[in-house]
Amino acid sequence: MSSLFRLLPSVDVALTAVADVPALHHVPRALLRDGINLFLDRLRRDIRQSRIMNASQLEHTVLWERLVPFLVAYVQPHFRRVINATGVVVHTNLGRSILAEVATRAVTEACARYSNLEMNLDTGGRGSRYSHVEDALCRLTGAEAALVVNNNAAAVLLVLETLAKGREVIVSRGQLVEIGGSFRIPEVMEKSGATLREVGATNRTHLRDYEQAINENTAALLKVHASNYRIIGFTKEVSLPELAELGSKYDLPVIEDLGSGNFSDFSGLGLLDEPTVQKTVADGADVVTFSGDKVLGGPQAGIIVGKKEYIDRIKKNPLNRAVRIDKMTLAALEATLRLYLDPEKARREIPTVAMILADPVQLASRGAILADDVAKICGESAVVDTVSAESRVGGGAFPEQGLPTTLVRVRPAHEGISAQMLKERLLETDPPVIGRIEHDVFCLDVRTVADDEFELTANVLNKAIAGCMN
Structure with a gap:
């Protein structure tokens, strides 16, 4: 066994042997060295376990035939295409939505060159990164104002922290959902500093349940769309128009978390009616949050639309800077939103919608x-x-x-x-x-x-x- 160990090549000899392999030319030497060390460690293991028992198995020409494909696989990026x-x-x-071709081009342009991320080209002064997508979002949804953060959980957190910190938010018990990664709406609310006030039963909640829970410490009414599960049978929930009317009566903002929001009507496919963002705004929600990826087919983002008085307050929250989106997300989102300005084009060119x-x-x-x-x-x-x-x-x-x-x-x-x-x-x-x-x-x-x-x-x-x- 000791004689077999002595036949193993050194790392430097192995590096020289693979120096002319085209597939490895772009790989940093330090990464190649790590891969070769791992390869040699496995050979030592095979010797100890009697999988390698004679010198012919360790001839360099034999080893190089094994080493090259091993290194090619080893140096593959961890984050890659499937x-x-x-x-x-x-x-x-698997990365949720695939971006439209026009959106991927926009991301490449944003990455490869300087941009007017926060410059107003009309004045030459500092501008807002959100201005690049706010007009399109308002035009598409009918909302007065809009803001984009890095994901929908952050959007819900920011909205509640701004509008309800230290006060109560009323939500139906049947809407206390858990979203991906074991994040739960009550936990997000707790982190925002708002106090959860549950009303109704798991399967049935009435308008009177909300009204009876309203007190001097109530900050908002929250509706969470059950996009990832269904309660069927003996059920009842309050519609958004009803909740909006109640909010108006008591001068309380109504917040709707749509989760996987969308701009498209999929009812023709026989799918259950999922509310569009446009309808949610029209039905009276003061603030609406939803994802930019998922069914919308854009980049990961948390989109907040609604009445200007509330969106302006949310924009001024210092927490907004901690959850803001970067230039690549902005570029992809703007390109995706522009496709939605032509619904037929969106159906053809946004891969998620087309699929x-x-x-x-x-x-x-x-x-x-x-x-x-x-x-x-x-x-x-x-x-x-x-x-x-x-x-x-x-x-x-x-x-x-x-x-x-x-x-x-x-x-x-x-x-x-x-x-x-x-x-x-x-x-x-x-x-x-x-x-x-x-x-x-x-x-x-x-x-x-x-x-x-x-x-x-x-x-x-x-x-x-x-x-x-x-």
């Missing part, structure tokens, strides 16, 4: 094309077919409601390769392909795979199946 074949359009774990609205007949046609590509490239190593199924919107929107879709099913011909093995192997590919398992078969949902990803997906699948057999 192919989403799950059928979940707004997949939180939600995708026609099932077209999905079946695209599924057949993807299946054909996979079958041709994988050959006899896999059996491929298609089947009708359902996709999900995701992102907490339209819970438990499916969208008709087509799945491409891939069954490796080798009996020893299970669907789970293939799924796990695809996590290691470049790029990783994230699919799903239905009835013990690995599946690709064509709804969330772009046309220009078909051939790449097929090639990656072929390599993954081959890798499972090694």
